[in-house]
Amino acid sequence: MKNREIAEMFERMADVLEFQGEMPFKVNAYRKASRVLQDLDQDIEEIWRAGELEKIPGIGSGLAKKIDEYLRTGRMTKYEEVVSQVPSELIDLMQIPNLGPKTLAMAHKHLGVRDLDSLKKVIADGSLAGLPGMGEKKVQNILRGIQLFEQSQARISIGEAYPIVEQIIGQLKSHPAVLKISPAGSLRRMKETVGDIDILVATERGREVIQEFVRLPQVQDILAAGETKGSVLVQGGRQVDLRAVAPDSFGAALQYFTGSKAHNVHLRDLAKRDGLKINEYGIFRGEEKLGGKEEEEIYHILGMDWIPPEMREDRGEIDLALQHALPRLITLQDIRGDLHVHSRYSDGHSSIPELVEAAKERGYEYIGVCDHSQSVKYAQGLTPEKLLEKVEEIRRLNEGLNGFQVLAGAEVDILGDGQLDYPDEVLAELDIVIAAIHQGFKQNVTERILAAMRNPHVLIVAHPTGRLLSGREGYEVDVEAVLRGAAETGTVLEINAYYDRLDLDDAHARRAAELGVLLAINTDAHLIDHLKMMLYGVGVARRAWLSPEKVINTWPVQKILELRKRKQQRLAG
DNA sequence: GCCGTTTTCGGCCCGACTGTTTTCAGTCG
Numbered sequence: 001m002k003n004r005e006i007a008e009m010f011e012r013m014a015d016v017l018e019f020q021g022e023m024p025f026k027v028n029a030y031r032k033a034s035r036v037l038q039d040l041d042q043d044i045e046e047i048w049r050a051g052e053l054e055k056i057p058g059i060g061s062g063l064a065k066k067i068d069e070y071l072r073t074g075r076m077t078k079y080e081e082v083v084s085q086v087p088s089e090l091i092d093l094m095q096i097p098n099l100g101p102k103t104l105a106m107a108h109k110h111l112g113v114r115d116l117d118s119l120k121k122v123i124a125d126g127s128l129a130g131l132p133g134m135g136e137k138k139v140q141n142i143l144r145g146i147q148l149f150e151q152s153q154a155r156i157s158i159g160e161a162y163p164i165v166e167q168i169i170g171q172l173k174s175h176p177a178v179l180k181i182s183p184a185g186s187l188r189r190m191k192e193t194v195g196d197i198d199i200l201v202a203t204e205r206g207r208e209v210i211q212e213f214v215r216l217p218q219v220q221d222i223l224a225a226g227e228t229k230g231s232v233l234v235q236g237g238r239q240v241d242l243r244a245v246a247p248d249s250f251g252a253a254l255q256y257f258t259g260s261k262a263h264n265v266h267l268r269d270l271a272k273r274d275g276l277k278i279n280e281y282g283i284f285r286g287e288e289k290l291g292g293k294e295e296e297e298i299y300h301i302l303g304m305d306w307i308p309p310e311m312r313e314d315r316g317e318i319d320l321a322l323q324h325a326l327p328r329l330i331t332l333q334d335i336r337g338d339l340h341v342h343s344r345y346s347d348g349h350s351s352i353p354e355l356v357e358a359a360k361e362r363g364y365e366y367i368g369v370c371d372h373s374q375s376v377k378y379a380q381g382l383t384p385e386k387l388l389e390k391v392e393e394i395r396r397l398n399e400g401l402n403g404f405q406v407l408a409g410a411e412v413d414i415l416g417d418g419q420l421d422y423p424d425e426v427l428a429e430l431d432i433v434i435a436a437i438h439q440g441f442k443q444n445v446t447e448r449i450l451a452a453m454r455n456p457h458v459l460i461v462a463h464p465t466g467r468l469l470s471g472r473e474g475y476e477v478d479v480e481a482v483l484r485g486a487a488e489t490g491t492v493l494e495i496n497a498y499y500d501r502l503d504l505d506d507a508h509a510r511r512a513a514e515l516g517v518l519l520a521i522n523t524d525a526h527l528i529d530h531l532k533m534m535l536y537g538v539g540v541a542r543r544a545w546l547s548p549e550k551v552i553n554t555w556p557v558q559k560i561l562e563l564r565k566r567k568q569q570r571l572a573g
Numbered sequence: 574g575c576c577g578t579t580t581t582c583g584g585c586c587c588g589a590c591t592g593t594t595t596t597c598a599g600t601c602g
Contacts, residue, residue, distance in 0.1 A: 025585050029574035060575045098591095100600050133599085137592060141600095185602090196602085228589080241602090256587090261602075268586045273579085279587060 001479070003044045006067055007037035009079050015091050016082050018101045032058045035262060039315055041507040041514070043480060045071060089115035097145035098138075106131055120146070144223075148237070155193035156238065157469045158536055159499020162187065164234060165197055168216065168242075175212055177205040179247050184257035188309045190539030192502045193469060197240040198257055206244030213242045249281045252292035255299075256280040262314035263307075270302055270318070310542035327547050332538050334548040337557065338531060339368035340411065340434055340462060340494065340522030345390050346371035347379040348526045352390075352397060352406060358528045360404055366557040368432045368522075369394065370409035373421035376438050382410070384426045391429055405557050407431040411462060416440045418451035420458070427457035431561065434494070434522075436462035437475055445475040449482050453491040456568040459560075460520050461486065463496040463503040470500050479508055487515045490567040492552055495544075497537025498524045509544035518563075520552050 014030035036058045037044060047053055048071050053064040070076040093104055093116065107113040110131060111122045122128040123146075129139045165183050173181050178201055182188070185198035203209045210230035214222045223231040223239070230242045245253040256264065257280070268278050277284045282292025283301050291297030296306045304321035308329055311317040320326050341355055342348030350358070352369055359367040371390070372381040382390065387410060394408040409432035413421040420427065420435060427433050435452040437445060445466075452458055464482055467474030486493050493512055496503045501524070504512065509519060521537035523530050541551060548554040552563060 023574085026574050028585080032575085058575070062574055098600070102599055133593065133597095135593060138599090141591085198602090224590090226590085257602080259602080261586095265586055272586080277587085280589090 001043050001045075002071065003037050003040050006044060006070060007034045009070075009076060010034035010037070010063070012091070013079055013082050015094050015101075016086050019086060019091060019094065019105055021101075021105065029058070029063075032262070033063050039313060039507065041511040087114055092116075093119060096142065096149045098141040099145055103134070103138075103142070116146070148239075155195045156236075157499050157502075158187065158190060158192055158194055158539065159533060160236075161194040161197050161238070162536070164238060164240065165199060167218070168199060168213070168240065171216055172199075172201065172209070172213060172242075175209060177203045177209050179203055180250055182254055184243075184254060185259060188258045189260065189312055190310045190536070190543060192505060192536075192540065197238065199240065199242045200250070200254055200257055201242060201244045202247045202250035203244050204246065209244050210242060245280070247293065249292050251295040251297055252278070252282045253280045255295045258309050258312065260313050263312040263318070266314050266318055267298075267302065274302070276301070308542060310539060311545065313543075327545050329542045330538060330546050330548045330551055330554065331542075332535055334551070334554040335364070335521065335534055335538065336555065337364045337366035337368070337553050338523050338525065338534060339407065339409070339432060339460065339520050339553050339560075340370050340496075341367060341525040341531070342371055342411075343369050343390075345369075345380075345382055345386065346376075350528050352393060354528065355525075356397070356401065356404065356406060358531055362531060362534075365403070366405040366407060368407040368409045368434075370411040370432065370434050372438075373410055373412040375413050375415065375421050379438075381413070381421070384422060387422070387426065388429060407557070409433060411436050412458075413438055414448045414452045416443055416448075418444070418448040420452060420455060424455070424457060427455075430457070432459055432564070433457045434460045434462045437466060441466060441475045445477040446481050449477065450485045453482075453485050453489045454571065456571045457564075458491060459564045459567065460492045460494055460522075462494045462522070462524070463501050464493055465503050465505075465508070467503055467505075468500050469502065474503075480511075483508070483512045483515050483517055486512065486517045490563075490570050492518045492520050492563070495519055495521045495537045495540050495551075496524050497521055497533045497535070497540070498530065499533055499536055502536060502540050504540070506540050506543035509540060509546065513544060513546055513550050518552050519546065519550055522553070 010030045011034040014027050018027045036056060053059055053067055066076050066078055090108060094101060107128060111127055113119045113122055123139055123143055128134060129136055165187060169181050172178055180202035182200050184200045187194045187197060201209055206227045210225055213230045214225045214232055218234045219232045221233040228244050232240055234240055271278045275285060278298060282289045283298050290301050299306045305324055305326055307317050307321050343350060343352050343355060355367055372379040374381045374383050391408040394406045398406055409430050411434045414435050414437050415421055435458045449461060453461060465474040465477055465479060493504060495509055512519060521541055523533045525531050552560050
């Protein structure tokens with residue numbers, strides 16, 4: 001897949017062109033194309049071979065030509081030309097908050113700034129503050145931006161951001177002036193990573209609520225505290241923005257601040273064609289306000305159904321909403337069990353009865369206890385003998401559980417040669433077999449996974465790409481081939497809900513569903529507390545537009561067990 | 574650079590905030 005590669009080239013070109021003062025609309029065209037390519041769930045090379053590049057929204061003849069050149073020759077002349085005009089360290093500085101292309105260009109032109117060090121120098125010696133339109137305060141803001149930049153304001157996983165928001169909302173919602181409170185931004189859209197954290201409040205007394213907010217005990221630094229917006233840093237230097245709006249505008253503001261930007265731009269464009277205007281205060285015809293108190297009003301007045309936040313990426317959801325044809329997305333309440341959790345038998349921290357209790361508390365009907373297999377020494381993988389002991393314990397336990405069922409399983413390793421870490425006769429004793437790669441990330445991974453999927457006992461492949469959001473790249477694997485293999489063999493693919501994995505991601509999960517592959521959302525919990533991460537996996541599934549029937553752990557347990565039988569018959573026949 | 578039952582040319586989302594200004598530019602979301 002060259003999608004990301006090309007997207008990054010266009011993004012870089014946009015940065016350089018913007019720095020050079022190119023027309024904003026051209027710059028935006030590159031940015032939009034970059035985003036569309038990143039979100040594309042299909043391989044750009046396939047589209048290219050079909051001669052359909054220009055059918056991608058945001059790709060016209062000019063960009064199609066550049067993509068074509070790149071895919072044919074491995075080079076993009078225009079990219080090389082543009083990028084070579086400006087030192088790359090200089091363009092990197094555009095990531096610094098409060099330092100935009102204009103200021104940077106001016107500092108470059110008049111003061112010779114070309115990288116972070118020279119920027120710091122002209123701040124320290126006061127020459128930056130002496131430029132026209134600059135002053136001490138602007139420079140101080142840039143300095144603070146540099147600090148944020150340096151402590152790497154990288155996006156954080158939703159699993160880190162969500163608890164921060166939950167805590168703040170818990171603290172503020174009982175305040176008498178707070179009428180409504182909701183997360184907004186990419187967090188509300190359940191994006192796998194979150195930049196800034198946005199929270200929205202409906203109130204008549206904004207200043208008071210924002211004062212309360214900036215005085216919360218976890219606040220480490222106050223960046224702004226006005227009547228409509230408060231901005232603070234909490235643990236780990238994470239920025240949280242709280243916006244206060246009047247109750248009459250809460251729906252419009254929530255819509256606006258939830259984004260995505262691309263979704264909103266598209267929506268406003270539609271509104272404009274109907275002679276309407278949308279802003280964060282409401283939806284208007286001329287001076288007349290037609291709505292804005294509830295988010296639904298915005299969508300209904302535009303003639304469409306309300307769109308779940310997770311779908312708001314301008315990937316076709318607006319057309320579906322206009323046709324009243326949005327899918328019924330899976331919800332957390334649809335989940336009947338977690339098929340991949342670890343117990344104390346391997347590297348988990350809980351006994352099986354403890355896991356059962358926790359699963360029951362969550363309203364589950366079943367749980368799949370899948371510990372590591374023998375060759376995963378660092379995780380205390382089970383020998384076949386120990387595994388069979390575990391199966392015995394589970395069988396005994398199930399007799400007293402009236403209704404609830406523990407599935408005896410294993411997360412069996414796919415070895416270097418594509419063989420599984422237990423013989424088939426051991427796998428046959430289990431209710432559920434999940435295959436996974438834990439070693440040899442660069443070693444024929446695609447072939448090994450395909451081989452594992454051909455084993456009739458293997459129902460699920462766990463975390464199919466192996467990526468970690470905290471940094472690990474993932475296996476060298478041809479994802480499209482794995483998705484097709486899953487479709488052919490009737491193997492289920494996992495959406496691993498553990499916050500650092502979220503693997504498959506939303507684009508791959510959507511592609512899988514298109515190919516007819518079934519999915520399972522599992523937490524891979526090693527602690528009781530991890531079970532709640534199911535929420536993030538469901539978020540990925542909703543971003544992939546999945547309805548409950550596509551996800552096997554919304555099914556009754558019997559149907560899951562039958563699925564394995566069906567796969568065995570299919571491979572035998 | 575993209576795009577079109579308003580247009581193949583002339584549009585391209587919209588507003589707040591900040592700091593620097595005396596009417597506005599830059600940045601952000």
